[in-house]
Amino acid sequence: MSDSAADGAYGTEGTRKEPGLPVGAGDGTRAVRAGLPEPVKHEPTLPGPVFAAHFHLPGDPTGPYTYGRDENPTWTLLERAIGELEAPGQESVETLVFASGMAAISSVVFSQLRAGDAVVLPSDGYQALPLVHDQLQSYGIEVRTAPTGQDAQLEVLDGARLLWIESPSNPGLDVCDIRRLVEAAHARGALVAVDNTLATPLGQRPLELGADFSVASGTKQLTGHGDILLGYVAGRDAEAMAAVRRWRKIVGAIPGPMEAWLAHRSIATLQLRVDRQNATALALAEALHGRPEVTGLRYPGLPDDPSHKVASQQMRRYGCVVSFTLPSRARADRFLEALRVVDDATSFGGVRSTAERRGRWGGDAVPEGFIRMSVGAEDPADLVADVLRALDETAH
DSSP: OOHHHHHHHHOOTTOOOOOOOOTTOOHHHHHHHTTOOOOOTTSOSSOOOOOOSBOOOOSSOOSSOSBTTTOOHHHHHHHHHHHHHHSTTOTTOEEEEESSHHHHHHHHHHHHOOTTOEEEEETTSOTTHHHHHHHHHHTTOEEEEEOSGGGGGGGGOTTOSEEEEESSOTTTOOOOOHHHHHHHHHHTTOEEEEEOTTTOTTTOOTTTTTOSEEEEETTTTTTOSSOOOOEEEEESOHHHHHHHHHHHHHHTOOOOHHHHHHHHHHHTTHHHHHHHHHHHHHHHHHHHTTOTTOEEEEOTTSTTSTTHHHHHHHOSSOOSEEEEEOSOHHHHHHHHHHOSSSEEOSOOOOSSOEEEEGGGGSOSOOOTTEEEEEOOSSOHHHHHHHHHHHHHHTOO
């Protein structure tokens, strides 16, 4: 590739080139065009993955690409794409991609906290957070926890250095008032990170709600095919993001160029997938609403869901996950086995619907019959019929 082609394709480190979208471009247009380089004659629309451990580097080590652990042209385009979705039009926002969602989470937590600091975590968040909890305590960091619902984290916020929010929570789907918590945290001098995995940037933009970091697992709905591991951190504070970047360099938690390229390719269909999956999730939740064996039904898009009022104020889409509880572990297991177009698998956000009895992992405070179902891109009528049939067949 010529120098001019390379410049057009990748730009320079720390910059976000505007994609030339019309003012007020819709989510679909933005997703399809996000992060694409300026057109170069005879070059592909999205350049292929760059496989390189090192780059030609005569003289002083200046320029964006020096060594493969620090930067890669394929990451640059993906980071630009995610940044354009998380914070449209905000060129001051920086995005960094990681090898997994947990790598992204760890980079924020461990780069911002020191011995003697205090951090507030959700007590009902992602099941790997207890591992983070224990590791932080071993480093002399005070860890406080509170549930996501009812903005309960406010009660333990005084003196904290970092507030970690997960909204909607996984797997319980509780929602907190992000803007309210952010304002309270900032008034106390605390940074705020929001796990935006379940919502995706098309469902919720934490940075617009005032958060310092938006963090997510790109493994889930962002990429949507269940075939790559990826994570990212987007943030507006240059000093804080420099610490996150330094942590990535220290631990080497970097994505492979092929994974980064596949992720960028997949983002083009994000709006199509999200809208289909959200609409079907609502249809499924409505179908489950009157079932006598179903208790604890949660979906923020349901008008009578405990989280609906707050969710409707800060979310543009409600997600693809529906949770509910069946009467027993045995009934839940029979139900999962009876499903035909739903895979019994963990994770969520993929184009193929999945469901699992979440208690089998032992890390979530949920009933034995608790089901987390991730709605895919199947025909809505087929999916709803399959779920209702499986419930009927396992009634006895």
